[in-house]
Amino acid sequence: MSAAVQTELERTRVRARRRQQSKNWTLFLLFAGPNILLILAFIYYPLFSNMYYSTLDWRLGSSSATPVGLENYASFFTSASGIEVWRVTGIFTAGAVLGSMVLGLLIALVLNKKIPGKTAARTAVFSPYVLSGVGVAMVWNFIFDPTRGGLAHILDFFGFDSPEWYLNEDWSLLMVIVVYVWKNLGYCAVVFLAGLQSIPKDLIEAATIDRAGPIRRFVSVTLPLLTPTVFFLLVTNILFSMTNAFDILRTMTPSGHGTNTIIFEIYLQSFGAYQRAGYSAAIAVVLFFTLFFITAVQLRFVERKVHYS
Amino acid sequence: MRRGSWLDAFSRQNLADTIFTGYLPIFVALLVIVLPLAWMVSSSFKPPSEIVTLSPTLLPQDPTAGNYGDVVDRVPLLTMFGNSVYVTLVGSSIKVFLAVTTAYALVFIRVPGRNFIFLGILVALMVPPEVSMLPNYLTITSLGGRDTLWGIILPGLGTAFGTFLLRQHFKALPKEMFEAAELDGAGHFRKLFQIAAPVSIPAIATVGLVTVVNEWNSFLWPLVITGSAEKMTLPVGLNLLQSVETQAGSYGILMAGAVIVIVPMLVIFAALQKYIVAGLTQGSVK
Numbered sequence: 001m002s003a004a005v006q007t008e009l010e011r012t013r014v015r016a017r018r019r020q021q022s023k024n025w026t027l028f029l030l031f032a033g034p035n036i037l038l039i040l041a042f043i044y045y046p047l048f049s050n051m052y053y054s055t056l057d058w059r060l061g062s063s064s065a066t067p068v069g070l071e072n073y074a075s076f077f078t079s080a081s082g083i084e085v086w087r088v089t090g091i092f093t094a095g096a097v098l099g100s101m102v103l104g105l106l107i108a109l110v111l112n113k114k115i116p117g118k119t120a121a122r123t124a125v126f127s128p129y130v131l132s133g134v135g136v137a138m139v140w141n142f143i144f145d146p147t148r149g150g151l152a153h154i155l156d157f158f159g160f161d162s163p164e165w166y167l168n169e170d171w172s173l174l175m176v177i178v179v180y181v182w183k184n185l186g187y188c189a190v191v192f193l194a195g196l197q198s199i200p201k202d203l204i205e206a207a208t209i210d211r212a213g214p215i216r217r218f219v220s221v222t223l224p225l226l227t228p229t230v231f232f233l234l235v236t237n238i239l240f241s242m243t244n245a246f247d248i249l250r251t252m253t254p255s256g257h258g259t260n261t262i263i264f265e266i267y268l269q270s271f272g273a274y275q276r277a278g279y280s281a282a283i284a285v286v287l288f289f290t291l292f293f294i295t296a297v298q299l300r301f302v303e304r305k306v307h308y309s
Numbered sequence: 310m311r312r313g314s315w316l317d318a319f320s321r322q323n324l325a326d327t328i329f330t331g332y333l334p335i336f337v338a339l340l341v342i343v344l345p346l347a348w349m350v351s352s353s354f355k356p357p358s359e360i361v362t363l364s365p366t367l368l369p370q371d372p373t374a375g376n377y378g379d380v381v382d383r384v385p386l387l388t389m390f391g392n393s394v395y396v397t398l399v400g401s402s403i404k405v406f407l408a409v410t411t412a413y414a415l416v417f418i419r420v421p422g423r424n425f426i427f428l429g430i431l432v433a434l435m436v437p438p439e440v441s442m443l444p445n446y447l448t449i450t451s452l453g454g455r456d457t458l459w460g461i462i463l464p465g466l467g468t469a470f471g472t473f474l475l476r477q478h479f480k481a482l483p484k485e486m487f488e489a490a491e492l493d494g495a496g497h498f499r500k501l502f503q504i505a506a507p508v509s510i511p512a513i514a515t516v517g518l519v520t521v522v523n524e525w526n527s528f529l530w531p532l533v534i535t536g537s538a539e540k541m542t543l544p545v546g547l548n549l550l551q552s553v554e555t556q557a558g559s560y561g562i563l564m565a566g567a568v569i570v571i572v573p574m575l576v577i578f579a580a581l582q583k584y585i586v587a588g589l590t591q592g593s594v595k
Contacts (some may be wrong), residue, residue, distance in 0.1 A: 013374070021420070023549060023580075024418055024420050025420050027418050027497050028414045028418045028420045028423070030414065030415035030526065031410040031411065031413055031414035031418065031497070031501075032410065032411040032426070034407060034410075035345065035408070035410070035411040035458075035467055035468060035472065036411070036426065036429075036430075036467075037467075038407070038466050038467030038468075039429075039430065039433045039467035039469060040467075041448070042445055042448075042463075042464040042465075042466075042467055043436050043441055043465070043467060043469075044429075044432045044433065045444065045448075046441030046442075046443070046444035046445055046448075047436055047441065048441065049444040050441075050443065050444055053443065053444070059402040060443075063425060067480075068523050078519040090357075092420070105407055106334065107334070107335075107338050110330065110331060110334045110335055110338075111335070111475055113330070113331050115331045115332065115335070119420055121338070121339060123336050123340055123578075123579065123582050124339055124343065125338060126582070126586060127342070127344055127575060127579075127582075128342060130522045130526075130574050130575075130578045130585060130589075130590065131526070131574055131575065132525070132526045132528075132543075132544050132570045132571055132574065133526060133528060133544075134526075134528055134544040134545075134547055134548055134570065135544070135547065135567040135571040136567075136571070138547065138551060138563050138564070138566065139345050139346070139348070139349040139564065139566045139567050139571075140345065141551075141563075142348070142349075142352065142560045142563065142564065143345060143348065145557070145560070147557070148361060148365075148557050148560065150344075150345075150348055150365070151364060172376070182342075182345070182395070186342075187589065187590065190586055190590055191590050194536070243439055246439065246528065246529050247526070247528040247529070247544065250528070250532075250548070251551065253546060254552065263437075263439050266439055266440075266443075267318040267439070267442070267444070267529065267533075270442075270443050271533055277443060280443060284439070284440045284442070284443065285440075287437070287439070288435075288436060288437075288439060288440045291435055291436075291437065292435055295435050
């Protein structure tokens with residue numbers, strides 16, 4: 001074969017590859033383009049435009065905005081109302097995550113036993129997780145009603161007075177935590193159950209033969225093997241509780257009475273009475289970076305470093 | 310002592326163990342889960358006099374469907390129900406379709422940088438819709454989508470979750486299947502719609518059901534973008550109802566509203582829980 005023919009062949013090959021590549025790109029954009037475009041327009045663009053809005057002193061609906069640099073951020077981290085949001089978010093997250101994980105684990109341990117009807121029980125326990133937060137919150141509003149609610153009647157039966165759940169800020173925060181845990185614990189139970197079922201039976205049996213009691217077996221065998229599940233749930237629950245609770249908060253305490261978590265504050269600041277859109281955007285940016293940080297920690301640290309044994 | 314005898318199962322020790330660490334806790338847990346929902350359904354059939362009484366009964370003494378009629382009088386409930394069904398069905402179908410085609414492209418169409426594009430989609434998964442709320446409100450308003458059903462649907466259509474789930478699934482499909490189709494001269498369209506999609510029905514159903522659950526329950530965005538009762542979805546409409554009905558006697562009406570938004574999902578979940586649980590707990594089982 002002459003050199004000329006060879007280069008001609010090479011050129012044809014390159015051309016064919018290019019044609020194939022541009023055909024591939026066309027197909028790729030046809031298949032994935034619309035979704036990518038939507039993600040860019042309604043997730044990425046907002047993420048970055050929020051960063052711009054966060055540097056403005058600007059009311060929603062107003063045509064004028066004053067650039068204020070990082071003042072909104074400074075205000076969120078130092079003002080009394082900003083610190084209050086951090087405090088409420090911290091308590092809500094801790095209560096919601098611990099409550100649903102501890103109760104979820106207890107239920108999973110029970111459901112892990114060989115008892116008839118446990119599949120139906122599992123379904124029932126998980127069901128609140130898929131129900132409308134608004135509907136669920138309305139039901140619990142009635143239950144918590146200090147004079148007409150079911151809880152007041154139960155407390156009355158045992159000789160207690162029902163506290164003013166909606167008037168006292170500490171009680172209202174506890175109230176929304178209880179409802180969030182009620183809705184969320186089935187999720188934890190199901191994930192814990194999957195974790196428990198992946199623990200080899202012979203390890204538990206070996207511990208039993210070594211005369212370890214149920215508590216000892218749980219602490220020395222089950223719990224260490226469950227660490228990956230615990231960390232997974234810890235991270236996802238922190239993320240969920242910071243974002244998913246809005247419908248419960250807004251329905252149970254419409255104007256945020258001691259229940260202003262970050263997500264609720266973002267809404268109240270721009271769409272509530274204040275209409276401080278710039279300040280709200282700053283909080284949204286802070287929330288995004290908080291979530292991003294938690295996820296990054298999970299991917300970098302937890303996923304790699306937590307091992308069995 | 311002989312271990313493992315079948316008689317052990319009936320020993321007093323084992324029986325007590327099963328009751329106190331098995332049935333009793335499950336019973337308590339079920340009570341805590343079911344009682345509020347039972348209270349909701351029962352109260353929705355109670356006349357106001359039975360709601361405000363100081364000695365309530367679990368079951369209505371004089372059942373009435375009047376509360377349901379009252380809800381319809383207060384808010385355009387049937388329109389809202391229709392809106393919710395429309396938004397859920399249209400939104401979910403488009404989302405699932407886009408998830409299938411995007412996941413297919415990411416796995417089977419070779420272009421440089423597709424892993425980078427996937428990474429971009431993964432990061433999008435981390436941005437909660439609440440963070441995009443304000444800019445999306447401005448975008449949709451400027452497009453004239455305020456107080457419209459398409460304005461509710463459009464910003465949520467880009468799907469990172471479904472794409473992620475289906476990509477994992479497509480990656481696990483046997484390569485030979487597609488190679489055989491290629492030998493028969495099948496292009497990407499046929500490979501997607503005649504092979505990849507049909508063999509992945511369970512995974513697609515999982516994505517679809519999780520999407521349906523989320524769309525039906527979605528609250529913040531529809532709350533922000535709708536203003537008139539005729540364009541509201543059920544959760545937003547019920548929130549409006551609650552702000553109007555503030556007397557103690559109107560709990561019956563509110564519970565009727567709660568039943569209407571909760572029961573459809575409860576029924577779908579009871580029938581198809583296997584797929585929904587699989588989707589919502591995805592990634593947890595290592």
